[in-house]
Amino acid sequence: MATFTLKSFTGLRQSSPDQTRFVSHVPSSLSLPQRRTSLRVTASRASPNLANRKLRVAVIGGGPAGGAAAETLAQGGIETILIERKMDNCKPCGGAIPLCMVGEFNLPLDIIDRRVTKMKMISPSNIAVDIGRTLKEHEYIGMVRREVLDQYLRERAEKSGATVINGLFLKMDLPENWDTPYVLHYTEYDGKTGATGQKKTMEVDAVIGADGANSRVAKSIGAGDYDYAIAFQERIRIPDDKMTYYEDLAEMYVGDDVSPDFYGWVFPKCDHVAVGTGTVTHKGDIKKFQLATRNRAKDKILGGKIIRVEAHPIPEHPRPRRLSKRVALVGDAAGYVTKCSGEGIYFAAKSGRMCAEAIVEGSQNGKKMIDESDLRKYLEKWDKTYLPTYRVLDVLQKVFYRSNPAREAFVEMCGDEYVQKMTFDSYLYKRVAPGSPLEDLKLAVNTIGSVFRANALRREIEKLNV
Amino acid sequence: SKLISNHTFKTYSEELNRGETRQTERRLCVCVCVCVRKQQMSISMALFSPPISSPHQNSNLIPKISLSLLSTKRLSLVSLTRASSDNGTSTPASATVSATTVEAPKPVAVEEVPVKSPSENGAVGGEETDLTTTTTEIKFQDAKWVNGTWDLKQFEKEGKTDWDSVIVAEAKRRKWLEDNPETTSNDEPVLFDTSIIPWWAWMKRYHLPEAELLNGRAAMVGFFMAYFVDSLTGVGLVDQMGNFFCKTLLFVAVAGVLFIRKNEDLDKLKGLIEETTLYDKQWQAAWKEPESSSSSTVSSKK
Numbered sequence: 011m012a013t014f015t016l017k018s019f020t021g022l023r024q025s026s027p028d029q030t031r032f033v034s035h036v037p038s039s040l041s042l043p044q045r046r047t048s049l050r051v052t053a054s055r056a057s058p059n060l061a062n063r064k065l066r067v068a069v070i071g072g073g074p075a076g077g078a079a080a081e082t083l084a085q086g087g088i089e090t091i092l093i094e095r096k097m098d099n100c101k102p103c104g105g106a107i108p109l110c111m112v113g114e115f116n117l118p119l120d121i122i123d124r125r126v127t128k129m130k131m132i133s134p135s136n137i138a139v140d141i142g143r144t145l146k147e148h149e150y151i152g153m154v155r156r157e158v159l160d161q162y163l164r165e166r167a168e169k170s171g172a173t174v175i176n177g178l179f180l181k182m183d184l185p186e187n188w189d190t191p192y193v194l195h196y197t198e199y200d201g202k203t204g205a206t207g208q209k210k211t212m213e214v215d216a217v218i219g220a221d222g223a224n225s226r227v228a229k230s231i232g233a234g235d236y237d238y239a240i241a242f243q244e245r246i247r248i249p250d251d252k253m254t255y256y257e258d259l260a261e262m263y264v265g266d267d268v269s270p271d272f273y274g275w276v277f278p279k280c281d282h283v284a285v286g287t288g289t290v291t292h293k294g295d296i297k298k299f300q301l302a303t304r305n306r307a308k309d310k311i312l313g314g315k316i317i318r319v320e321a322h323p324i325p326e327h328p329r330p331r332r333l334s335k336r337v338a339l340v341g342d343a344a345g346y347v348t349k350c351s352g353e354g355i356y357f358a359a360k361s362g363r364m365c366a367e368a369i370v371e372g373s374q375n376g377k378k379m380i381d382e383s384d385l386r387k388y389l390e391k392w393d394k395t396y397l398p399t400y401r402v403l404d405v406l407q408k409v410f411y412r413s414n415p416a417r418e419a420f421v422e423m424c425g426d427e428y429v430q431k432m433t434f435d436s437y438l439y440k441r442v443a444p445g446s447p448l449e450d451l452k453l454a455v456n457t458i459g460s461v462f463r464a465n466a467l468r469r470e471i472e473k474l475n476v
Numbered sequence: 477s478k479l480i481s482n483h484t485f486k487t488y489s490e491e492l493n494r495g496e497t498r499q500t501e502r503r504l505c506v507c508v509c510v511c512v513r514k515q516q517m518s519i520s521m522a523l524f525s526p527p528i529s530s531p532h533q534n535s536n537l538i539p540k541i542s543l544s545l546l547s548t549k550r551l552s553l554v555s556l557t558r559a560s561s562d563n564g565t566s567t568p569a570s571a572t573v574s575a576t577t578v579e580a581p582k583p584v585a586v587e588e589v590p591v592k593s594p595s596e597n598g599a600v601g602g603e604e605t606d607l608t609t610t611t612t613e614i615k616f617q618d619a620k621w622v623n624g625t626w627d628l629k630q631f632e633k634e635g636k637t638d639w640d641s642v643i644v645a646e647a648k649r650r651k652w653l654e655d656n657p658e659t660t661s662n663d664e665p666v667l668f669d670t671s672i673i674p675w676w677a678w679m680k681r682y683h684l685p686e687a688e689l690l691n692g693r694a695a696m697v698g699f700f701m702a703y704f705v706d707s708l709t710g711v712g713l714v715d716q717m718g719n720f721f722c723k724t725l726l727f728v729a730v731a732g733v734l735f736i737r738k739n740e741d742l743d744k745l746k747g748l749i750e751e752t753t754l755y756d757k758q759w760q761a762a763w764k765e766p767e768s769s770s771s772s773t774v775s776s777k778k
Contacts, residue, residue, distance in 0.1 A: 134653065135649060135653045135666065136658060136660050136666045137666045137667075137669070138660060138665050236758075255662065265657065267654075305658075306657060307660065308659035309661040309662070310659075310661070327755060327758040327759070328758060328762065329761075330762065331761070331762060332762045333762070349755075393762075397759060400755075400759070404755045408752075414654065418650075422669065422670065459675070460671075462678065463670045463671070463678060464670070466681070466682040467646060467670070469682065470644060470647035471647045471650055474644075474647060474651055475651070
């Protein structure tokens, strides 16, 4: 295939509306198929080199996903622009990160406020089970403040060469051809809070949508909707003596009163606890569930003051379309939150990184234009690596969050050491570790036993109701 | 289920935090659970409005009143939470609480704690709400429930533990807690583990009666199917067993008896099959051809 020389392609530049934009078109004899088919063979090797400029990628959203993506892109030699709406955003978030994230993303240990090494699972009938006996010395669940983590990742991206812009992404003009740029419309705040900001546009070659559950990038590309849970959380400052109980312990409450399809939690944060709950099916009753959660933890948070109330949607499954031409979604925008535990931070950061790596590889460090097949590689890799994890957690949620007897059985089973070891192994290191078959068999028998007993008690309760 | 617009969420959570509103919104959450039994009960409704002084333009009032009452064999739990925010015109918010007082042999404790929280003017208001409630609730109590577990010695009958009564007692406790959720406490942890009840006690009480029922059904179905096939084809029982079609029928009959025990099970099974494959379908949607130019929405599983 002949190499094309781009005539007077002056490149893309940021412009405000009063300036005229100058874009030249590549000879249209090279046209790649626009329709997305599952058998596309065209690879970016066929794309021409970008003459005298690097590939320009915008990352919308500066959370864990955006920060990780921007850093990897910048390190890969790509011109990166990160657009974040609120630089000090205090996200309503559990804030738990697995151990592997600290290693994989080289996080400094001082951004971790607390190391949770013990967990308590509390069943509907208040049977409490302690989890964490199997954790080794160096293993813990890190509790972070989102504003601290996000800021750190963004700063690292900036140090690697990304440009961080404080602005709000409004919409995006999709290109007609395979090489015409995307035009982003955004409002730049220029660091001033409360100001209306200045409307600007920018031209980029590719976009990574990392703007969270209410993603505008997803809307722009018609990615489709997902079911979502609403998570409601209150931050409560409790007296010091009560805080020592939560020094390194997190609690999970299950029950119909707390949530019909999720769980309520008490997570310790830097100097307060976060008490919250969530639901998918009964969003209107979320306040009732929150009251019930507080009621269940009442003795332990007595005398506390609510310092903040927050709520946020959590996606339940990925959007139908996670990428479109040269736009890819990562993190919450794509819907990469696991079921059962609702964990999203690690997967957001990891997907941001994976997508950025795919772009870096497909563009050969920013020299070539990319196209959809490069981004598809990211999707393939992601699905291959993490789909088993998601599936397992989905099954767990379906089986054990169905009803009170199921939850009772769940809590009973969590008392088993083998279960704890497997759970923590898979959570902390994100690998579905194969256990020993004999223990698996014992576990299966115990599970059936627990479920049977709990259901038998449920039948007994029904008899009493009559 | 309907999807609430994303916009609503953002404004909702921002609203909660900042206290400024574009519209007045009242959220009322009432949870009432009353069980009425044969005994006489006199109920008097008490309504009151806590005094509200709002020196500021924007004032947030979050009165939290929680009551809990208990009588001998019933419980009525009323909890009312109301978060209201008013705009500049400062419509006074009044919290109304209906309290049920019960005349009953056992003492009743009622506590109301109205909480007023002043908020700062303007942007980010941290609402300080005290969680100190001096409500004394009557928790689950039973003579045989000692130190967070059942005292098996009190369940003895003729020198051996009567497991049936342990099971029934635990069921009663769980039912109580389902109706009146209680706080967990570090001083009185619940330690009961159902696995201390031996497996044969469970078998005898639950598995065997059900097994008898199902076996009876299977026997009846099998007998009539064998008779029916014999009358139609003249093939006897022994010869039927050698036939593949009859073996299939037998398998279907056994499976049907096992899985469809109540009329509702048919629909439940259909729902289950769809449920098991839904998550996979949602993940694979990214790899499918788009059916039309508009985004394909995923059917919601509710």
